[in-house]
Amino acid sequence: MQLINESKSKKTVNKKNLKAALTLATTALLGSVQVSATPTSVAAEEDTWSFDSAFLYYSEADRVSAAEAVFNAKKTYSDDSILNLKLTVDALTGASANGAVAQPDVQTFTRPSGKGDYEIKAGETPLDDTFHDTRVQLNAQWTQALAPNVTGSVGGHLSKEYDYLSLGINGNIAYDFNKKNSTISFGLSHFQDTFTPEGGLPKPFASMPLAYHDSDDESGHDATRMGSDDDKTTSDIMVGFTQVINRRMVTQFNYSYSVVDGYLTDPFKVLSLLNNQGLAQDYLYENRPDKRTKQSVFAQTKYHFDETILDVSYRYMWDDWEIKSHTVDTRFYIPLGNGSYLEPHLRFYQQGAAQFYQPFLMEDDATPEFASADYRIGEMTAYTVGLKYGMKLADGNDLSFRLEYYRQDPKSAGHKAPGALADMEIYQSIDAIIAQVSYSF
Incomplete structure (x- = not known):
């Protein structure tokens, strides 16, 4: 999960440089194919390096916490070619919802490894407190002019976690016209991922x-398994203007089209199998389709007032x-003088549920072909509100601080809670704090 906004700290711009500043700030926000949608040629000193670093801490109340460090190095050559290298290291710990619903009695769950179990108190959302992972990710990108008004970019991606390996390549081509006031771009990317869950x-x-x-027979656990690993591929196309x-x-x-094919089930998620009184009789592992096709449209506008800059974007995905x-x-970028600024941030998100989302299963009903109780594919609303403060230091480098509050509210998606569940909080809201420090030099 990428949490850090990688856009460089905004500098105060005069009207003469507004076009270049706004165009660069706009393209920095694009990441659907992990390439800049509109590579822009900028007059460069000979073979110069610039560096960006950031550290982010994300913490959900009583759930997951994440710490992430990013280091980005960019070298601009005398012919305006650009080499961009990025290293990301993050660690996640805490408790993750396993998909089961709260019950009026204590519940006992087997850990994903099959070795050992954990108990959940009556009335509480079942959370597996052994959730932890460390990820190291490397990205490299090369951008250069291919012809007058044509810029190309190619890149590679490597990401490794304890139980996950992701490899990817991408490419992009952009054409400037209308006196460089207009740019059209086309990008492709492909990822090959391998999942080996504990x-x-x-x-x-x-x-x-x-x-x-340690001394027990593992055959009961093994009988519920169909293998030790599986793959998935993701192919993306993006057209931008x-x-x-x-x-x-x-x-x-922007318009993007994405096809994901392979193992898309979460092996750590279960569903509660309930009787008519709403009491759990069993816990079943989920099952999702092995293919997903996604499309999205994105629109963004940046407007420079006399001093401030308003940045508004909208994205629709289906x-x-x-x-x-x-x-x-x-x-909203607000300069304070002497190179310092404030940037309030407000984000709203609304999502409908997947067709196979079910918060629980009933034992009297036939087993569906696909079902998942994962709240991340259920109906929800979420919002983020925060503030960023940035400054230019005496040596000309940039330092910024960001603090935000995030809230996610899952919904029932029309599923009526039976019996004992009527008194349970089975769609629990999630509150989180996001803190980030960025330094550019």
Whole structure:
């Protein structure tokens, strides 16, 4: 999960440099194919390096915490070619919802490895407190002019976690016209991921086995597994258009199409199997389709007032899982003088549920082909509100601080809670704090 906004700290710009500043700030926000949608040629000193670093801490109340460090190095050559290298290291710890619903009695769950178990108190959302992972990610990108008004970019991606390996390549080409006030771009990317979860891949809708210990027979656990690893591929296409409207305003429009194929089930998620009284009789492993096609449209406008800059964007996403989402993101850059600034941030997100989302299963109903109780593919609303403060130091480098509050509110998606669940909080809100420090030199 990438949490850090990688855009460079905004500098105070005069009207003469507004076009270049707004165009660069706009393209920095694009990451759907991990390439700049509108590479822009900028007059460069000979073979210069610039560096960006950031540290972010994300913490959900009583749940997941993440610490992430990013170091980005960019070398601009005398012919305006650009080499960009980025290293990301993050660590996640805490408790993650396992998909089961709260119950009026204590619940016992087997850990994903099959070795050992954990208990959840009555009335509480089941959380697996052994959730932890460390990720190291490397990205490299090369951008250069291919012809007058044509810029190309190619890149590679490597990401490694304890149980996950991701490899990717990408490419982009952009054409400037209309006196460089208009840019159209086309990008492709492809990723190959391998998942080797602890405990193996559970069979769809298999019952959670009893835990075993060092001297116990593991055959019960093994009988619920169908292998130790699986793959998935992701292919993305993006078409973008950027237009400078006038000396104050620039707009951007993107369309992206993505196909994900392979193992898309979360092997750590289960569903509660309930009787008519709403009491859990079993816990079944989830099952999702092995293919997902996603599409999205994105529009963004930046407007430069006499001193301030307003940045507003909207994204609409839909897929063949019947998930639809709307995202509105607004930032307002306010210079304070001497190179310092404030940037309030407000983001709103609304999502509909996947067609196979079910918060629980009923034992009297037939087992569906696909089902998942993962709140991340359920109906929800979320918002982020925060403030960033940046400054230019005496040596000319940039330092900024960001503090934000995030809240996510899952919904029932029309599923009526039976019996004992009527008194349970099964759609628990999530509150989180995001703190970030960035330094550019």
